[in-house]
Amino acid sequence: MIRAHALTKRFPAGKGETRTAVDAIDFVVEPGRVTGFLGPNGAGKSTTMRMILGLDAPTSGTVSVNGHRYADSPAPLREIGALLDAHAIHPGRSARDHLRWLAASNGIPTTRVGEVLDLVGLESVAGQRAGRFSLGMGQRLGIAAAMLGDPPVVVLDEPVNGLDPEGIRWVRTFARQLADEGRTVFISSHLMSEMALMADHLLVIGRGQILADCSMTEFMSDHATSYVRVKAPALGDAATLLGGRGLDVSRVDDEIRVVGLDAAAIGDTLFRHGLAVHELTLVRSSLEDAFMTLTADSVEYHAMTEGAAR
Ligand SMILES: Nc1ncnc2c1ncn2[C@@H]1O[C@H](COP(=O)(O)OP(=O)(O)OP(=O)(O)O)[C@@H](O)[C@H]1O
Secondary structure, three states: OEEEEEEEEEEEOOOOOEEEEEEEEEEEEOOOEEEEEEOOOOOOHHHHHHHHOOOOOOOEEEEEEOOEOHHHOOOHHHHEEEEOOOOOOOOOOEHHHHHHHHHHHOOOOOHHHHHHHHHOOOHHHOOOEHHHOOHHHHHHHHHHHHOOOOOOEEEEEOOOOOOOHHHHHHHHHHHHHHHHOOOEEEEEEOOHHHHHHHOOEEEEEEOOEEEEEEEHHHHHHHHOOEEEEEEOOOHHHHHHHHHHOOOEEEEEOOEEEEEOOOHHHHHHHHHHOOOOOOEEEEEEOOHHHHHHHHHHHHOOOOOOOHHHHO
């Protein structure tokens, strides 16, 4: 498992000032499930992952993989496999040569190269230069490299960024398989929609702080609210009536939004009081909305106007 305690990273920000990228965070990434590491751009995901892998030194605090610091591991690739930057591959080298070189420099038998190429479905193109690979093939090669040491812990930074739906599905299935094999799987993303389909557990980060650490199911029930949209000619009367019953009623433009009773019961109540109803719809807020709400205060660069965001 991965365990972070009071993990902090500050970067120099000029004029003797510092910028806190990761702010004293505590978390545990458990084996046997996919943990999604979710946060808007600049939230601190990559910095955290780099500290897990010993590529950045924490300013303070600790992070361990299977009980010890990554840097203290005698055989790091057998301990933890990582995909941080899929483009960090020599473009002139073939996929097979790239993996052979990695295996040789890490004391891993070259027979493993064929196995990981098979695992990610690149066997047929293994002789081609990696520089010619599509984004999806590059991601697969990066994942093959991560799996060389058959590690119990796998860390993937934005593995589906820029992939087509087929590539996304492949990564999702692969991550699930790794978790089912009992491995610790830690995957970052800035898109809730991806995590909703991939992760069992969620760690949400914003401005370097943990905003949520819970199961995906818990996140859904806590944050994805729903309401019933009511449109009626006598909207004010309908709002007064429903509000009088202790329901949470808010008026937005030409509709009222009601929380606390299902659509059928609301319709019946209005009917019994002779109020006509033109629309009665259950509206579920999407998980993406829930994530945006949770991280709204921690997004680094807000669009200046709504129009600019489009
Ligand atoms: N080497 C560095 N020097 C200075 N500041 C840095 C450095 N690396 C990251 N930062 C800053 O730390 C903060 C967190 O960055 P980080 O890359 O970890 O975020 P992220 O969540 O991975 O975002 P993204 O999804 O955009 O990659 C940002 O404000 C970033 O500008």
